[in-house]
Amino acid sequence: MSLSRHDDSDRLVRELDWNLLRTFIAIVQEGGITAAADRLLLKQPSVSNALKRLETSLGKRLIERGPSHFRVTDAGQSLYREALEIHGSIARLTVEIRDIEDEIRGHVRIRVASHVVFPPLDETLRDFSNRHQRVTFEMAVATSADVQASVLEKKASLGICLVHRKHPDLTYDHLFREHFAFFCGPTHRLFRRRDLTLEDLDGEASVAFDTDSLQDALRPVAILRTRLNLDDTIRATSSHLEEVKRLIVAGVGIGPLPIHAVTRDIEDGLLWQLPPYEDPPPIDIYLVTNSASRLNRAEQGLIEMLKEKTAALPPAARIYPPPGPLRGT
Structure with a gap:
């Protein structure tokens, strides 16, 4: 056949x-x-x-x-x-x-302090997630001390936080500098007052961050608090920016907040900036990594992209708000 x-x-x-x-x-x-x-x-x-x-x-x-x-x-x-x-x-x-x-996939665990507002971080998350659709993310807010501990213990791929003491086994890349000011809420007697001096804040009831002490990450803010005689007036504390802001807006007391992180709240009439208007306390924010961690390609790629986007900015663009005198609006 x-x-x-x-x-x-x-x-x-x-x-x-x-x-x-x-x-x-x-x-x-x-x-x-x-x-x-x-x-x-x-x-x-x-x-x-x-x-x-x-x-x-x-x-x-x-x-x-x-x-x-x-x-x-x-x-x-x-x-x-x-x-x-x-x-x-x-x-x-x-x-x-x-x-x-070669498609990058993997899980990225990020630990971040609650008041981190940094556009290159948002851009990195947007661009990296769009480029690598199979990468997954886990973000958790913690105190700066806990952020560093998580990176040190290899529970987090990277951390972004304030740094009081640098650990010798961790790597710190400076991201930006933010400035804090004291604010009050709409029901406070100082709200919308433009003729205020430091003496007007003397002894006012206040709220604070847990790290607002001479021995912690917000030491510059704590020094200012001491100058204003607010050490013995603290009525409430929190480790999260949103809760500190909630307490201030509610009128529990005056308190410190990173200026650039609450710009919208100022414009919306929820917060009023108080003295001092010049030389506000500076706080530096760092990217924290652990060279001993065995990172996957997704973790490595995200960290590198964040570093590249940060390095592309001129130094002055990484200071919030820009240098110059500040005034309540």
Whole structure:
């Protein structure tokens, strides 16, 4: 029984050595067996034998050659065109597989202090997540001390926080400097007063951050609090900016907040800035990493992107608000 065309096709797919097509392409393009052998770094008999095997598999004469002539037959021309297409498809497939293997995926654990407002961080999260759709994130707010502890204990990929004392086993990259001011809420007697001096704040009831002490990360704010005689007037504390702000807006007391983080609340009439208007306490915010951590590619990539976006800013653009005297509005 003779084989059908369908059976012939199936046999060819099963038995054809794809390297024979690669060899055939070289023979056609080089115009001879010897030149093709030189290109493929093979011996001439190996190339000649490959051509014979291919012709036997297809049952067609592909090349007519002799001492003085070389001609690709019609069947050879047709096969050459198809072989080029197959070769191109294999090349594209290799690239696609490589890209799949190179696709960044992984989980990134971020610990951040509650009052971090830094546009390059938001841009990094946006751009990195858009570029790497398979990366997942976990963000948790903690005190600056807990942020550093999480990075040190390898419970977090990176941390962003205030730093009072640097741990020798951690790496600190400066991100930006923010300035704090004291504020009051709409029901407070000092709200919208423009003629205030430091003496007007003397002994006022106040609220504070947990880290607002001479021995912690908000030491510059604590020094100002001492100047204002507010050390013994603290009515409430919290480790989170939103809760400190809530207490201030509610009228529990005056309190410190990073100026650039509450700009919208000032514009909306929820907060009123109090003295001192010049030389507000500066606080530096750092990216904290652990060189001993075995980071995945997602963690490494996010950290590098944040560093690059930060480094692209001129130093003055990493100071909030910009240098200059400040006034309540």
